[in-house]
Amino acid sequence: MARTSEDPFVVAGSGGVVLGEARTNHEGRRALLLVRGIEDTTELRALAQTMGVSIVETVLQTGHADPRTYFGKGRLEDIADERSSTLSGHPWEGVDLAIVHTNATPRQLVGVSQALGVEVWDRVRLLLALFTAHASSVEARTQVRIAQLQSDRTILRELAQQQTTGERAGYGGGGITALQGVIANLNRELTNLRRRQKKHANAQREHRRQRVRSGAMTVGFVGYTNAGKSSLFQRLSGKSVLVEDQLFSTLETTVGRMEKSPRILLADTIGFIDNIPNATLTAFKATIAEAIDADLTLVLLDTSDPLDEIGRKLETTRREVLERQEPEPDLLEDTNHPFVILTKIDKVSAERREAVAALVRSEGFPEPVVVSSHTGEGVENLQLFIREQLFGAPVSVRVSPPTASSDDAIERIVSEVYDRGMVDDDHREPDGTTMLEVWLTRACQAQLKARWADRIDIK
Ligand SMILES: Nc1nc2c(ncn2[C@@H]2O[C@H](COP(=O)(O)OP(=O)(O)OP(=O)(O)O)[C@@H](O)[C@H]2O)c(=O)[nH]1
Ligand SMILES: [Mg+2]
Known part of the structure; x- marks a missing residue:
């Protein structure tokens, strides 16, 4: 069936709002990046690259973001004209995606999509598309779909709103009734998914209780995406997990025993990133709980990142950990103070390690433990540290x-x-x-x- 620009597919990106199917492979797509003002686009580019989406050009527009169209209607029309008149060989040839460098409002997403006639992602929708592409377990797929549907719903509501106020003509021929039908289906699916997720979370919690009763202690690895959590988990547990030089390789929690320490369980989980709206994060809550409500939480930082980035990531991680820690009196005796582990130290000089350690101390954390999962440096020391934190001295x-x-x-x-x-x-x-x-x-x-x-x- 041909899709028109009125179709929510175009606006809602990979959401699969109507058919319940999600596009998971965006490899080879070509996109324009729309940036308002002077912004650091490094992270967004890394996210796009992780998905195999190539950004063919960055289109800049100075000034404040327009509340309806982000760029302003006139400018978007110029871009649309240029796109539709590109000849073979033009860098914009084959562009079917526009990415706006912001967490856009539903109104802006609809506005840009309407003006350009292509699929539009903002930062959150890019992340959701990435999560959808990487989700492999049932648990991960469920939570990603919940987040995606929630996001789609905000867009559909915006479309419905525009139709009732007469700002916009009918939807796919069916008008407002069709749109409401889509929203109702979506709500039903959300309810089912949430029920499934809750069941899973309860089962996880019961597992955790059993572990505690058996005298086991859990160590959670948390940190920014790509910090090296899964690599360290693998090194310490001997259990194989996905390790890749890309953002969000891991979307679920894996628990494994620390080698030579059968009473100690390690939990690898999904990473953090700056500025994800709460609604999106809530979908991942149950997954991260395992690592955050552990007996010992270790915050991993990539020592080879630029210093200002390390500071920012430390702040993001600290906030996430504090906000999500749920006191469960039947599970925890003590409050759980996070410690910092500096990873990938094989990539940096000794002076650099010290500079990063000083930064960590200045943020109010205790002396960090340094480690390389690749060379094994510091691994034994870390094992000892974990034992001491959990058990005190022998x-x-x-x-x-x-x-x-x-x-x-x-x-x-x-x-x-x-x-x-x-x-x-x-x-x-x-x-x-x-x-x-x-x-x-x-x-x-x-x-x-x-x-x-x-x-x-x-x-
Ligand atoms: N040089 C070096 N590279 C490392 C080390 N540990 C991890 N890496 C690399 O860093 C990248 C990310 O590692 P992961 O272990 O997947 O990181 P993660 O924190 O689990 O990432 P996500 O699951 O995507 O959030 C991979 O390319 C690893 O090979 C290390 O000690 N030294
Ligand atoms: Mg990982």
Whole structure:
């Protein structure tokens, strides 16, 4: 079926509003980038590049953004004329997408699309298209679709509004009734997706509870996208996950055990980026919760980024972590203070590491831990750091032979210690007395002491 510029497909980008299908591959598309005023477009370009979309030209317009069309109607008409009259070989040949360098209002998206006659993305719709392209698990697909539908709905409502006020002629021949039908379908789909997501979140929460009951501790890796979270996760857990030099490779949470530390679970998750509207973020809440409501949250920063970018990313990450931390009294004993890990240190000089560490300290964080997932430098130190944060220093446990009042076999008590902590050293004396070096939480220490008061000694 041919689509006209009245069709919400054109406005709503990859949303698949009507048919429930989403375009996931944008590789090879050609786009114009519309920029209002002097702005740093590096990040948006990186996002476009990650999707294989080439920006053939940046069109600049000075002054403040126009509330209806971002660029102003006259200027957009000029651009539309130039696009429709391009001859073969012109850089604009094959352009079927315009990206506006802002988080646009629905009104602006509709306005620009109408004037140019091509699909229009703003920063948020670009991100949504990217998420849709990268979502591989059911969990990720569900949350991305929710975010996309929410965004589409704002545009459809804008179209409906324009029709009722007579600003705009009928929609695809069906007018306002057709549009309302589309919105109603969309609402139904949203309700179903939310129900599915909630079920999943509940299941995750139950898993977490079980883990806590079994004496496991969780370490969450959070940070800006491309900070090196999945690489470090892989290095520490030995579990294979997707690592790529692109933004938002990871969209879901993966949990794995830290090698040689069976009681410690690591959680790799989706990264952060500046300025995503709350509605979009809410869709990802359940996924990130796993890493943020962990016993220990590690904020990863790419040491090879420019200093001012590191400062900005640290600020974004801190805000996200604080805003999302949900106190769950049945899960957490203590508040969870984030620590900073500086990644990719193989890429920078020693002076540079120090400069970044100084910046982190000046932001009020404790001394950062430095690490390279590629060379392995600092990995052992980080493992030790994680253990110390979760368990405190290892303790010496002495288990003595049975007495008149307590007749449990030594082996019975020793195996309980093994169950609850991580044993580094195990030494047995001829009479069976056993000396253990163990990483044990304070709570576990107290429980063991209470149960075998005269048989167990912990220092
Ligand atoms: N030189 C160097 N590169 C690294 C290191 N760790 C990660 N990288 C590279 O950085 C890029 C991003 O790494 P990922 O581990 O995918 O980063 P992420 O934080 O999981 O990224 P998203 O999931 O996309 O948010 C990849 O190209 C990695 O190879 C490191 O220690 N040294
Ligand atoms: Mg990742």
